[in-house]
Amino acid sequence: MLDRPFHPFSHSLHAATRVAALARQGGARLDQDGAFPAAEVAALAEAGLLAAPLPPDLGGAGLGQGPEGAAALAEVLMRIGAGSLPLGRLYEGHVNALGLVLAYGDVAQREDAAADARQGSLFGVWNTDDRQQPLRLEGALLRGRKILASGAGWVERPLVTVATPEGPLMLLPVLAKGERADLASWTAQGMRASATGAVDFDGLPAPPAVRIGQPGDYHRQPLFSGGAWRFLAVQTGGGAEIFALLCQHLRQLGRDADPHQRARVGQAAAALEGARLRVERAARHLAEDSLRPEAVVAYVDLTRGAVEAALLEILEHAQRSVGLAGFMRPHPLERVTRDLATYLRQPAPDRALEMGAAFVLEQEAWPW
Ligand SMILES: Cc1cc2nc3c(=O)[nH]c(=O)nc-3n(C[C@H](O)[C@H](O)[C@H](O)COP(=O)(O)OP(=O)(O)OC[C@H]3O[C@@H](n4cnc5c(N)ncnc54)[C@H](O)[C@@H]3O)c2cc1C
The missing domain is CATH 2.40.110.10 (Butyryl-CoA Dehydrogenase, subunit A, domain 2)
Incomplete structure (x- = not known):
């Protein structure tokens, strides 16, 4: 669209x-x-x-x-x-x-x-x-x-x-x-x-x-912490690439009808779509002025953990489904998985979760 x-x-x-x-x-x-x-x-x-x-x-x-x-x-x-x-x-x-x-x-x-x-x-x-x-x-x-x-x-x-x-x-x-x-x-x-x-x-x-x-x-908030949605978007792009490489590999080897492979692909697809939706929602929250700055920051803080978990899940599914070939140069999965694993390391992830949770605990009702 x-x-x-x-x-x-x-x-x-x-x-x-x-x-x-x-x-x-x-x-x-x-x-x-x-x-x-x-x-x-x-x-x-x-x-x-x-x-x-x-x-x-x-x-x-x-x-x-x-x-x-x-x-x-x-x-x-x-x-x-x-x-x-x-x-x-x-x-x-x-x-x-x-x-x-x-x-x-x-x-x-x-x-x-x-x-x-x-x-x-x-x-x-x-x-x-x-x-x-x-x-x-x-x-x-x-x-x-x-x-x-x-x-x-x-x-x-x-x-x-x-x-x-x-x-x-x-x-x-x-x-x-x-x-x-x-x-x-x-x-x-x-x-x-x-x-x-x-x-x-x-x-x-x-x-x-x-x-x-x-x-x-x-x-100054919400721009400082809220802007984290942008690196999450780039990381999610890397997750999408890994997902595409995974599907391509299974099709090429004729392994795409196997129920175990399908289960992992299904879980990876759901994780990817979850990350995409969360990133878009976080981006919109920061750009709208309908939420209080603290609510935007908490949303992005919690999105960080959720997107990280989704992308680590995709990484694991891709590595398990493709197997050793995905660890061998020049298979593009070898490089992209290294890039994503490295780029996922961003500052103070535990603090982001803790701060997001503290905000939610202070609210009487669902804040978003
Ligand atoms: C590819 C890449 C490019 C980058 N480019 C730039 C750039 O252009 N400009 C720039 O400024 N920076 C850049 N950085 C650095 C980035 O902003 C972060 O500083 C860096 O990625 C932090 O990663 P870390 O895992 O060391 O974080 P940390 O915050 O050290 O986190 C590591 C672990 O320690 C925990 N932790 C954090 N603080 C504490 C604490 N006080 N006590 C106990 N535990 C703690 C965390 O929750 C986490 O579990 C880049 C990083 C990467 C990977």
Whole structure:
């Protein structure tokens, strides 16, 4: 239904399908330490997807804005994630950064960021500090490093946080491609092509013009925790890809009529649809203003656990149904399962469940 020609976001949806197909083709080639999907990011730019999250008055498509825009963005993230989880991670960071600038930046900052996105610059959100050398401001200069920064060496407009007594302050400095990045520590099992590494900001200018919003804005709810639905969408795309590979494998081997295989496929299909529905509902909740911020945050917090469980279930069914072949390179299942298992590791899952449960316990009636 989302693909019907008159759908307001049909251009973005079709573009996502095309870029995902390209990314799927290049997945095996890019499964190397230090790799980055440069051609695929260029294809995102070419297809208008780097600018699509901007509002129309800034040259975008309004993708992600309003409940319908949010549902369309969820579908776009799922499609890109299905084509490549590393590319989906990078695009999710880009969308997140633009959203923060749109929410908290001033007019000049919004226009500046929009112009760069339209010209094909990749954005990202780098929040994780090196414990020994956390990022900090000394006058108008930056000191310290960020770690676990996706697109390190490629992202030209990173939205970074520096700690202040009033909470994290967001900055949007300018980086040149190829500088300050160190990918040596990214030895993860999967997501090798996400160029996730350390970035050294020492001595980089950070004049007042690059400071976005006020200290503490970065943690403002419901955007901070509620925005987690976007990584869930990318992850769900990876789950959809694994499901498709599973079905393809069973058909090719003529094992699709076996009742045990059918039982696992049926359970995986139900888990996938559950994840898709929850992600779309979470996206809509954040975009609507009918719920209190605490209710939106709790919904997304609980969705995190539910989607994680669904995707782990799909992983297990696929590995058990395909068997050893799914653990052998170059079977695409071998790579995509590694990517998904790695990307499922996101911050503080236990806390999200606990906070969601605490909210539900405070309510007299069903809160959603
Ligand atoms: C592919 C990839 C790309 C990434 N890109 C970026 C990026 O661009 N920018 C960025 O800022 N970050 C990025 N990250 C980092 C990401 O945001 C998280 O910081 C990271 O994934 C956290 O994973 P973790 O399992 O170590 O989380 P943790 O929060 O450490 O969770 C591990 C376990 O410990 C539990 N736990 C957490 N806190 C406590 C506690 N205080 N006491 C007891 N138990 C606890 C959790 O519930 C969980 O069971 C990326 C991560 C990945 C995988």
